[in-house]
Amino acid sequence: MAALERAVIVGAGLAGLRGAEALREAGFSGSLTIVGAEPHFPYDRPPLSKHVLAGAIPAESTALPHGLDADVDWQLGTPAAGLDRRAGTVRLADGRALPYDRLLIATGTRARPWPNPHEGRLAGVFTLRGRDDAAALRRALAAGPRRVLVIGGGFIGCEVASLCRKLDLPVTLVDPGPTPLARVLGRTIGAFIGAIHAGHGVDLRCGTEIEWLEGAGGRLVRAHCVGGGRIEADIAVVALGAVRNTEWLDGAGLSVDPGGVDCDGAGHVLDAEGQSDPQIAAAGDVARFPHPLYDGRRVALEHWSHAVAQAAHAGRLLAGAPPDAAYGAMPTFWSTQGDLVVKSAGLTQGADAVVIAQGNPATGRFIALYGRAGRCIAAVSVDSARWLPAHAELVAAGAPFPPAGAATDRPKGVAILDPGFS
Amino acid sequence: MPDSSLLDQVKDFANRPNPYPVYAKLRQNPVSRQDDGTAEGTWVAATHGTIARLLQDPRVSSDTLPPADRPRTGNPLTDLIVKPLKDWMMDRHRVFIFRDPPDHDALRSAVMHQFSCARVQAMRARSDALVTDLLEEKREAREIDAVDDLAYPLPVTVICELFGVPREDEPKFHGWATQLATALEPDSLSNTEIRAKNSRTFDAIGGYMGDLIREKRRHPRDDMLSGLANHATPAGVKMGDYDLIATSILMLVAGHETTVNLITNGLLTLLRHPDELERLRQDPTRAPRLIEELLRYEPPVQFRTRRTLSAIDIAGVTVPEGADLVLLLAAGNRDESVFPDPDRFDPDRTGTRHLGFGGSLHYCVGAPLARFEAEAALTALARRLKAPRLIADPPPYRQGAALRGPEHLRVAIDGIA
Numbered sequence: 001m002a003a004l005e006r007a008v009i010v011g012a013g014l015a016g017l018r019g020a021e022a023l024r025e026a027g028f029s030g031s032l033t034i035v036g037a038e039p040h041f042p043y044d045r046p047p048l049s050k051h052v053l054a055g056a057i058p059a060e061s062t063a064l065p066h067g068l069d070a071d072v073d074w075q076l077g078t079p080a081a082g083l084d085r086r087a088g089t090v091r092l093a094d095g096r097a098l099p100y101d102r103l104l105i106a107t108g109t110r111a112r113p114w115p116n117p118h119e120g121r122l123a124g125v126f127t128l129r130g131r132d133d134a135a136a137l138r139r140a141l142a143a144g145p146r147r148v149l150v151i152g153g154g155f156i157g158c159e160v161a162s163l164c165r166k167l168d169l170p171v172t173l174v175d176p177g178p179t180p181l182a183r184v185l186g187r188t189i190g191a192f193i194g195a196i197h198a199g200h201g202v203d204l205r206c207g208t209e210i211e212w213l214e215g216a217g218g219r220l221v222r223a224h225c226v227g228g229g230r231i232e233a234d235i236a237v238v239a240l241g242a243v244r245n246t247e248w249l250d251g252a253g254l255s256v257d258p259g260g261v262d263c264d265g266a267g268h269v270l271d272a273e274g275q276s277d278p279q280i281a282a283a284g285d286v287a288r289f290p291h292p293l294y295d296g297r298r299v300a301l302e303h304w305s306h307a308v309a310q311a312a313h314a315g316r317l318l319a320g321a322p323p324d325a326a327y328g329a330m331p332t333f334w335s336t337q338g339d340l341v342v343k344s345a346g347l348t349q350g351a352d353a354v355v356i357a358q359g360n361p362a363t364g365r366f367i368a369l370y371g372r373a374g375r376c377i378a379a380v381s382v383d384s385a386r387w388l389p390a391h392a393e394l395v396a397a398g399a400p401f402p403p404a405g406a407a408t409d410r411p412k413g414v415a416i417l418d419p420g421f422s
Numbered sequence: 423m424p425d426s427s428l429l430d431q432v433k434d435f436a437n438r439p440n441p442y443p444v445y446a447k448l449r450q451n452p453v454s455r456q457d458d459g460t461a462e463g464t465w466v467a468a469t470h471g472t473i474a475r476l477l478q479d480p481r482v483s484s485d486t487l488p489p490a491d492r493p494r495t496g497n498p499l500t501d502l503i504v505k506p507l508k509d510w511m512m513d514r515h516r517v518f519i520f521r522d523p524p525d526h527d528a529l530r531s532a533v534m535h536q537f538s539c540a541r542v543q544a545m546r547a548r549s550d551a552l553v554t555d556l557l558e559e560k561r562e563a564r565e566i567d568a569v570d571d572l573a574y575p576l577p578v579t580v581i582c583e584l585f586g587v588p589r590e591d592e593p594k595f596h597g598w599a600t601q602l603a604t605a606l607e608p609d610s611l612s613n614t615e616i617r618a619k620n621s622r623t624f625d626a627i628g629g630y631m632g633d634l635i636r637e638k639r640r641h642p643r644d645d646m647l648s649g650l651a652n653h654a655t656p657a658g659v660k661m662g663d664y665d666l667i668a669t670s671i672l673m674l675v676a677g678h679e680t681t682v683n684l685i686t687n688g689l690l691t692l693l694r695h696p697d698e699l700e701r702l703r704q705d706p707t708r709a710p711r712l713i714e715e716l717l718r719y720e721p722p723v724q725f726r727t728r729r730t731l732s733a734i735d736i737a738g739v740t741v742p743e744g745a746d747l748v749l750l751l752a753a754g755n756r757d758e759s760v761f762p763d764p765d766r767f768d769p770d771r772t773g774t775r776h777l778g779f780g781g782s783l784h785y786c787v788g789a790p791l792a793r794f795e796a797e798a799a800l801t802a803l804a805r806r807l808k809a810p811r812l813i814a815d816p817p818p819y820r821q822g823a824a825l826r827g828p829e830h831l832r833v834a835i836d837g838i839a
């Protein structure tokens with residue numbers, strides 16, 4: 001491989017870092033530039049909504065350890081603003097153009113902001129994606145607010161709400177859906193998890209939508225619900241999901257939309273005609289790829305372990321060491337909600353049935369196994385992670401659903417439930 | 423006559439001093455069916471990967487005990503009324519090493535809740551003192567038996583003090599522990615004579631513990647039994663009397679012969695590797711890594727048994743439902759794909775994930791105790807025995823194949839420093 005080649009990585013997050021390491025490990029010896037919008041070296045996000053908010057570690061302690069030597073050109077605090085594939089350059093916001101021979105797109109996502117920008121700027125209104133967000137929110141929680149309002153019952157919303165209870169703060173969680181986590185886990189399992197949080201004192205308001213946030217003197221004082229009703233709160237955490245950072249790719253001629261950058265099975269990005277660009281790969285939250293476990297359906301995953309595995313794969317790919325198999329690691333995810341640990345393997349989307357394979361939702365510890373057309377497609381453990389690997393194997397093998405036979409702590413004759421995806 | 427199965431060879435007493443070549447043969451098929459005369463056969467997992475995997479498979483059950491069946495006495499009142507009742511009680515209040523979730527988890531959580539760091543640390547200091555006392559008694563000797571003189575008494579005293587058994591009653595426990603040492607040996611379950619003896623011992627110790635628990639309720643002290651008898655866990659688990667009696671007996675039994683074996687296997691291995699003995703003597707801080715390597719190299723619990731609740735596909739075979747399963751921990755510990763040069767005793771290995779304490783939900787509760795008891799004993803032996811020499815190598819072994827260890831370990835010495 002020519003030593004003069006230039007690799008550029010856009011996005012100094014988890015996927016960018018792991019991709020850079022893999023590139024070097026696979027023998028790439030050319031120049032390596034990592035471009036990051038934030039002024040920080042790569043850091044880890046999962047602790048932000050857990051240990052950092054709890055005050056157990058400061059936000060600055062989340063830096064990711066890495067195995068890169070000094071021979072890396074870090075361009076931090078300067079976002080990429082454009083991509084010119086014909087010229088082979090990445091344009092930075094400060095106007096400079098970085099030429100590349102290989103490019104890794106790893107720009108991840110950002111928090112979806114509160115739709116009304118004026119209300120979103122009120123003091124006391126937060127989103128949570130980056131290190132600085134977490135530090136600010138931690139300060140606000142430590143100051144002992146009257147009540148915290150969490151808007152959105154996804155994973156991050158549930159994590160923040162349950163953490164507030166651990167800090168003994170009054171908290172209200174609103175979600176327009178019928179239960180928390182309904183979009184990812186379905187209403188049935190969402191209701192079980194919601195009940196656990198309610199049992200710990202989270203004021204859970206499902207089927208409720210916030211219409212507007214009221215401020216006084218520039219500070220949040222309360223939230224107004226659609227159809228009347230208000231919630232007095234001096235802190236609101238907007239947890240409405242993520243938006244993919246793809247705007248900088250506008251006009252680059254790639255197959256890109258707000259749902260992500262499309263890749264082929266190997267990990268190379270696709271252009272608008274659907275052709276692979278062998279010089280460019282994408283990885284992490286921003287990438288959308290056909291998953292072999294799910295009949296090649298295109299998925300975009302916002303999972304830590306996926307960012308790591310896919311970036312390693314993409315790094316090798318760009319270094320010219322193409323792996324023998326299409327990228328298709330089993331998606332896995334975890335979320336720590338207060339003392340509750342939720343883990344999953346596989347993808348629940350499209351499930352037509354779910355069973356409680358072990359344990360009992362009433363005790364707060366159980367395994368839910370999701371099926372689609374008679375095959376196991378995903379398993380979710382709630383405070384019983386030790387059983388997850390065995391169920392993940394069923395998912396990987398596409399084993400028949402519902403699972404046959406007995407298991408420890410499994411009721412005789414498991415009931416087949418509607419997972420409740422709408 | 424057909425070859426004896428490899429599992430028979432594991433159990434064959436002739437292989438007790440060195441079962442590892444048989445384990446190596448078993449590892450050639452990660453999970454294999456061994457003939458035991460039944461239709462299902464006994465299935466043996468012998469590689470690190472398959473054992474670790476099966477330890478956390480929900481289709482694998484620890485509920486392997488046959489229903490309680492206490493010996494008949496010939497007295498019709500006892501046999502027709504008392505016996506069925508007692509059998510029923512015993513089945514309902516099994517020790518949690520033989521139970522599955524959710525009951526297992528609840529009972530175990532109660533124990534873990536009482537196993538506070540401070541309590542464990544206090545026992546650590548005590549075991550150093552106990553070892554000193556035991557060696558003091560042998561001051562003038564020119565020969566010691568590491569089993570009788572040190573390894574056997576130590577764990578019983580530690581568990582008694584942890585539980586708050588009055589000192590004057592401790593001798594009883596030494597007797598009971600000796601008898602019950604066989605209770606975890608799988609073959610003892612099918613031996614009616616041993617079962618009968620054990621059930622009499624269970625009655626004696628159960629009666630004693632019942633009284634002691636009542637005493638701890640009336641006059642709570644700062645010991646583990648008082649804690650278990652009087653306090654619930656944060657999740658609200660509090661054991662009833664029968665579970666508490668069963669659990670106390672479990673702690674005594676599970677922590678006795680295992681720890682004895684660790685100490686004696688440890689001394690034996692050190693005497694076979696004099697350079698390591700010398701290094702430990704010079705530098706007692708080597709003890710922790712030495713003990714981890716011992717738990718890999720000569721694990722006191724060589725295997726555990728399980729039963730399958732439904733069929734399991736693993737490593738290219740299907741273990742049928744209802745099969746007996748042997749998890750050959752000691753074979754997994756010599757798996758060359760995880761431990762390079764596995765038959766070498768090397769305390770400087772890094773990142774070893776030995777299976778000496780099992781794994782997953784039944785992972786040894788007493789691991790911290792076992793570790794520092796062994797540390798206290800082995801560092802003291804290394805430091806104080808003058809010119810120790812093995813009198814017999816291999817030493818005589820006890821019957822057990824699962825809980826495997828020397829029956830005696832006689833060592834000639836020039837004195838105790």
Ligand SMILES: Cc1cc2nc3c(=O)[nH]c(=O)nc-3n(C[C@H](O)[C@H](O)[C@H](O)COP(=O)(O)OP(=O)(O)OC[C@H]3O[C@@H](n4cnc5c(N)ncnc54)[C@H](O)[C@@H]3O)c2cc1C
Nearest residue numbers: 011013014015037045046079080107108284285302303304
């Ligand atoms: C609070 C929180 C908690 C989480 N908890 C969990 C969890 O418990 N379990 C789990 O599996 N996952 C969790 N996740 C998700 C996980 O952190 C992500 O999947 C992972 O960070 C994805 O890595 P990434 O590199 O693709 O994206 P990111 O980590 O978002 O990195 C992308 C980087 O690119 C930068 N960037 C964006 N645009 C540009 C541009 N134009 N030019 C240059 N740089 C740019 C960004 O500043 C960012 O640093 C959590 C996420 C958050 C925010």
Ligand code: HEM
Nearest residue numbers: 518519676677680681684723726779780784786787788792
């Ligand atoms: C060197 C000493 C020891 C060794 C090698 C050892 C080994 C083991 C192993 C392998 C298991 C797993 C059993 C299974 O999976 O079926 C286990 C469980 C257990 N051990 Fe130990 N043990 C030792 C000392 C102790 C001590 C000192 C105690 C108590 C004070 C103890 C108490 C227990 C208990 C209660 C269990 C059952 C745990 C459960 O079922 O959840 N052990 N031990």
